Amino acid sequence: MKNFWTMVLLMSVIGIGSTTRILAQKIISKSTLKDKIKGGWAGQTIGVTFGWPSEFQYQGTFIQDYETIKWHDDYVNEAMTSFPGLFDDVYVDLTFVEVFDRLGLDAPADSFAKAFAASQYQLWHANQAGRYNIQQGIPAVKSGHWLNNPHADDIDFQIESDFIGLMSPGMPNTASDISDKVGHIMNSGDGWYGGVFISNMYALAFINNDISYIVNTALKAIPVQSKFYQCIADVVKWHKLYPTDWKRTWFEVQKKWAEDVGCPSMVFHPLNIDAKINAAYVVIGLLYGQGDFTKTLEISTRAGQDSDCNPSSAAGILGVILGYDKIPQKWITPLKKAEHRDFSFTKVSLNKVYEMGYNHALKNILKNGGSVRDDQVIITISAPKTVRFEENFAGHFPVGRISLAKTFQDKLEFNMNGIGFVIRGYAHKKKANAAAHVLQGALFIDGREVERANFPTGANQARTDLFWRYQLAKGDHKVKIEILNPHPDYEFVTVDYLVYDSKPLRLPGEL
Structure with a gap:
């Protein structure tokens, strides 16, 4: 580890009856923890703004190298003013962040569903199907099930799971538990796995800056028999085969995984909002971006399809690795001009969620066996456990x-x-x-x-x-x-x- 990390790894031996459990702990300063949380929120907001003009404009193709993607010094403000609905990647997260803020870390699933059902912002696909289901009295644990929601494999929970990893630093299993509580409101199966995977990558980004490690370790949370796992595992394999050619990996993904089965609007259509193929583009951006913020943004956006959401996830994860203060000025300057603005139909700005997210992370660390001492935070690290297997549209x-x-x-x-x-x-x-x-x-x-x-x-x-x-x-x-x-x-x-x-x-x- 480097940069802001305190280079300490404690191995605590805890006796439980006749069983001994070895827990890894990570020491990090409070300032570094906050910087990484800010970096995650900043990265995803920058990413969704950067992908704004190309969202679903490149269906089954990628943005060519000679095409310049727009960016300027007041672009975030422009996007928030011109198209508030662009930021569904962020404002849905904020609904759930506010529930944790009001009710604490043990808030039940129904409390998230109730807040989601009462929201007034624009939603589409699995999110809107889930919101309708909750409004009509379907329980939170069933509203994202594919028999109740034809959009169950869509990208929705994947793009709004960032907050979960940001409040679970170094604790991927905690992220998975929160994902289970929140993610089934709008998704199930591969659609749910997208959020589990993304939130696990965020959690791991706090304790390791090796992107390959983060991707491969987070993937352990996903059942190997799922198509989501198989798709991402293929990306990892193709990256090893073609380490300098992201477009070759993109073509391999397109050939094998581009068929949508569930989304009623996308089947028999080149537009694809399926979670796994868009998660593949996130991973392509991360692996081929090699820790470079600009390169990661460019590749994950140029991969096409949901090209605002994918750079949002990739840049958010990389923002945690780098920290807010290490995001290049080209990207952070326009963001700073908009950090005071509340997102659509919320009372939360980036400046406010930086503080809320930091406080939730501290509480979550304490709840899960960590501690806070003066300016240091000690995180008890857990290895990801595989979540249960779910499959949507089996045999259909x-x-x-x-x-x-x-x-x-x-x-x-x-x-x-x-x-x-x-x-x-x-x-x-x-x-x-x-x-x-x-x-x-x-x-x-x-x-x-x-x-x-x-x-x-x-x-x-x-x-x-x-x-x-x-x-x-x-x-x-x-x-x-x-x-x-x-x-x-x-x-x-x-x-x-x-x-x-x-x-x-x-x-x-x-x-």
């Missing part, structure tokens, strides 16, 4: 997207063949000044009612997709949607429906 393969561009005020029927479907659409208020009304719809499959759901028209209360059903018996099915409380000023709008079968689609000539 998308085989078709059928156009269904319609509006209706009573009912809609169609026939499909497969084991599952997702109907994309929404409830629509035909007149802006229409009286308040929430449509209620019922889903019938083969003549049997299987679900009723409410359909508010407000963006923060909306259901992300009309209806979905998985795990059907293989074969033909008759699907019907019926509006139970029709209103002349309201209607359902459908776009298309995605069909799943028990075997993957094979094109003519394929084996």
Whole structure:
């Protein structure tokens, strides 16, 4: 270790009955701890701002070297003013940080879900699906499950798990425990693993500045049988094979892992919001960036797809390794001009969360066997334990997207063949000044009612997709949607429906 680290490693031998446990401890100064926490928050804010113009503009390709990515001395302020919704990577974190601040480190999962459900900022995909589920009374432990949330493998929890690692320095298992409590509000399976992995990397970045070590050690928290683990393990392997060519590794990732299975908007589309492939771009940026802040930002952004979120994660982790004071002035100067500003629909600025995050980290260190002495903090270090195995969409393969561009005020029927479907659409208020009304719809499959759901028209209360059903018996099915409380000023709008079968689609000539 170098830079600000106090070069001390204590091995404490603790007797427990006839068992002896050896715990590693790390001594760090308070000022260094705070500097690294600030570096993490600063890095992710810089990263999301840098990736702002290219978000989802490069789908299945990367940003060429000759293309200059915009940056200037007041860019963070410009982004916060022009597009507050850009900072969902940060403001969702802040909702959960505030829960810890109000209720303490033992705040229950439902308290996070309640705060999340009451939020007024823009959300999309798994986040909005989870928020809707909580608002409709689905418990926090189930609102991110793929049977309740078709976006369960999306990137959402991955991009807002940073705060967990920042409050768990050197304690990856503590980060995993918090991830379990918070992450299942909006995700499960690979979508949950994205947050576990990112938060573990943040936690490890406090005690080691070897990026390869951080990536490989954090990956131990993820079950080896998961596709998330396999994707990231492939990136590590390809980095060893092509250590100077990030684009070659990017191509290998694209060939093997670019197929989205779950997200109703992204299947059969070059746009990919899946957690594992975007996490692969984070790791590509970290490994090939070689500890250089600018190079890491450039590569993780140029990899494309969710190109604001990926540099946000990569720069946040590297910001912990370097510390706030070592982030190059090119990047930190515009940030400093905006550190006093509250993020969208919050009462928290970067200046405020620097202090909140530091206080939460100190409390978490004490709670988990560490201590604070004068200007020193002693962290009890834990090796990552593998979290439980979860798999979304097991045995489900998308085989078709059928156009269904319609509006209706009573009912809609169609026939499909497969084991599952997702109907994309929404409830629509035909007149802006229409009286308040929430449509209620019922889903019938083969003549049997299987679900009723409410359909508010407000963006923060909306259901992300009309209806979905998985795990059907293989074969033909008759699907019907019926509006139970029709209103002349309201209607359902459908776009298309995605069909799943028990075997993957094979094109003519394929084996």
